[in-house]
Amino acid sequence: MFKNSLIGLSLASLLTICSHAHSATYKIRNLDGGKEEIAAKILKLALSKVEPSVELVQHDEVMTEGRLMQAIEENEIDILWAGAAKDKEERMLTVRIPILKGLLGHRIFIIRKEDKARFESIKTRADLDKFFAGQGTFWGDTKVLQHAKLPTVTTIKYENHFPMLEGGRFDYFPRAVHEPWTEVETHADLNLMVDQTVMLIYPYAMWFFVNKDNQALHDKIYKGFEMAIADGSYDELFFSIPMIKEALENANLADRVVFKLENPYMHPDTPTDRKEFWLNINDL
Secondary structure (H helix, E strand, C coil): CHHHHHHHHHHHHHHHHHHHHCCCEEEECCCCCHHHHHHHHHHHHHHHCCCCCCEEEECCCCCCHHHHHHHHHCCCCCEEEEECCHHHHHHCEEECCCCCCCHHHEEEEEEEHHHHHHHHCCCCHHHHCCCCEEEECCCCCHHHHHHCCCCEEEECCHHHHHHHHHCCCCCEEEEECCCHHHHHHHCCCCCEEECCCEEEECCCCEEEEECCCCHHHHHHHHHHHHHHHHCCHHHHHHCCCHHHHHHHHHCCHHHCEEEECCCCCCCCCCCCCCHHHCCCHHHC
8 A cells, every 4th residue: 555655656756757848938028017918818829729838927127129139139138029120030039920900000090189180081092191200219110101101290209299299299099909999098187089981001021039049939939839739729829819809899990081001111021921820910
């Protein structure tokens, strides 16, 4: 009896040791907002396809994008996610599957409430050209709007956009489909609203990035992400995320006037031919 108990205990211990031996822990950025939590959920899903007991550990520090890239290069964190940009793709390995189905390239506007009727009157590109967009000075998609010759006013700080818009420095703040409602709510003291009539669409992706020398981790994320797309679990997660689900329900995408823009700044290896990677508003 005692011998059998020892055997049982030894087997249990062995299983525990094996379980820990096969678990994988990766360091990621601090999750300082809902959008970061979405990316982390997608990352965990992808990695779990190849490492079922994967764990993600947040860094304590909230870092700027430049600091995050440095943290990757110094192996202080293992994985980050950010919008496509040449400097990032030169300094790190890029997992070329768009994390949010290219949702970052589907832009609807925060506007002043008194301008609602003016935006409802926009039907042509000439109509849109009468309005000024507000963008971050160093944002990757700012160059897309400038390349398209859309009148654009820039500011360095994200938080500046909201009082500048209300104050008339520009006329609309283009935001990814899942972003503007929360931002308007956060700035409820300002006279702002989400426009329901116009949308910009251009190729733009958020990627996962890893250290330039960590090909093995890159391949794990890519393989797991492909598996999650193929078995349907990625779509199941993506469309069930409250921020995205509510945005797609509220955005009225099918009835908007759409202006499609080129994005010549996307890397030539961007998999635009893989239709399963990208959002198609006609399928919603």
